[in-house]
Amino acid sequence: MKKLFSRFYSDLFLTRRFFTSIVIAVVLFMLSFFFPWLGVVPHVFFGAFLVVVATEIAMLYLKSNGIFARRHAPERLSNNDDNQLGIYVENRYAFTVKMGVIDEIPFQFQKRDVWFKTTLQPGQNKLLNYTLKPLKRGEYSFGNVIVYVGSSLGLINRRYTVQQAQNLPVYPSFLQMRKYELMAISNRITEFGIKKIRRIGHSMEFEQVKNYVPGDDYRAINWKATARQGSLMTNSYTDERSQHVYCVIDKSRVMKMPFEGLSLLDYAINASLILLNVAMLKEDKAGLITIAEKKGTVVPADKRPTQLNKIMEALYKEKTRYLETDMGLLYTTIRGTLRQRSLVIFFTNFESMSGLNRQLPYLKRIAKFHLLLVVFFENTELKRLSEEPAKDVEEIYIKTIAEKMAFDKKLIVKELTKHGIQTILSAPQNLNVNTINAYLEIKAKQKI
Template structure:
């Protein structure tokens, strides 16, 4: 009995409607000191209000389990993407209710306004959807679901607590990966911003002999097969397969810089995941190497069916280090792990020519054995400053410094090109598109 009373008090709350009624009672009692003709009206009003409150409590508590709620969430969340979750709620009361729902989302989102209001008729259910966008990989702790129920009288509110605590991991952007995958399968990558690259010459990978149709290259006509068939036949070639594509991710302090909530490391990880998946769809082999002051994860290039899941699991655990990148260690690792000529995509960041010059000797050595593509980032905040008009002397100074940093980025591109090293200077939001574009271009031009 004691537990029942405690449960009653801890889960029963006054609503604004009842509080307004109590305030009205206090006003009536005060007025009676000045207007005696009110008589027993304040007591009658207060008594009626208490009777209605007791009736409301009876309505709310006569059904032991009046509502049921649970969270519907995926097994894992995608970093940097809008993830859809939902709260399922069902009403077992014999009357319609008004419900307020609080879903205790993880503290990483820093949101305190996840409050949903809805009305549900008797013996019906509803699904309330909402969206969360995580900006950091790792484990996210979801708490309880709390439902506050009002009867049609609306004087009291009964709270239900549902123990829906669960931990959801936030993985690199697999939703973005699937989006590119679907577009690649249906040959609609141009809708994602992927350019169509004109193939120069023929690849060495013969696929089949097929019937000639207008538009086919007449230089590929197979005259012997045409003579046997009595109609024009042509050789059909396809892109070379089983070429190795390695994504090297720099996870030093240079990649800690944030952009729209995500760090540059997370942008590089998301782009590496998409590029690896596109390479596998093109029948190439994909591999991963992470580096900071020491070598991190190494996944040798392969194209097995479960290989992309292996890459996803490894990238999920990678974290930023706070020391300088050991380029000598990177060169040694590349020579040890990558045995044949491959496309090596290095995701890093350079803010000045001096930082590039420290790494350049090792980049030149890697480029002598492989096709090296260095991907680094524009400083979008400085770019905005350089484009804004200066209003005073301080503004002129800031604008000049911003333009100097932007010019240094362009000098880095020219310096890499001077040594025969491919490069991409991109904003973080365009990283994935620009990287996949360059991979397809290099493949079409038979540079790998």
């Protein structure tokens, strides 16, 4: 009995209308001392108030399961994307209820406004939708769904606590991956600002000698076979397939820097997942290497259907390290893992020429054996500072330093290009489009 009363008391909430009625009753009793003609009015009002409160308590508490609620959530959330969630609520009372719904979302979002108000007729149900945008990979813990229910009388509310604690993993941006995948399949990839590259020439992978037919390239005529057969014969070539594409992700301290709430490492991880998926759609083999002061994950290139899930699981677990990248270890890892000439896309970051000079000898060695594409990040905050007009001496100093650092980024691109290393200097928010553009251009020009 004590437990039942405690539960009743803990789930009972008094509304603003309840306290307003109490204040009115107190005022009436006070006025009755000065104005005797009020008579029994205060007593009648207070008695009616108690009757209404008792009636509403009976309406809300006589039915033990008057409200049904359940959270609708996907099995996993996509990092840096708007993920759709919902709360299904159903009114099982025989009267119309006013409802307030709270979802206890993970603390990482730092949001306290996931609160919904709605009205449900008897037997009616609704799905209350909302979105969450995580900015960090990992496991997110959701709490309970809490529903506050009141009748049209509006003096009290009853609280329902739906025990629905659950943990949802946040994976790299698979929603963006699917979006680019659909664009690639439907040949509408240019809608995302991705260039359509004209394919030049043909590959040199010989297939067979066949009879010449009008329309064949006369430069491919095989004159020796023609002399033997007595009719024109031509060499047939096939498009090169199953080239190896590796994304190498630097997860050292240079990738810890945040932009718009997301670290550079997460930008690189999202871009790698999207790019490798597009590469597999183009019949290439996709592989992954992560590196810091120690060797991280190595996923050998493959194009089997399970490869993408293997890459996604590997990227989900990656975290930023706090030491510099061991470039010698990266070189030996690439030489030991990549058995044929491959496209190596290295996601890293340089803030100064001295940072580049420490890594350049190793990058040049890698570029001797593979087609190396270095992707690093434009500091958008420095760019904004350099473009703003200066108003005093301090701002002139800040603007000068910002312009100097932005100019260093351009010098880094020039230095890498001088040594035959392809380079992308990209703002973090444009990374997906820029890397796919570069890959499609390399693929079309058959540089691998």
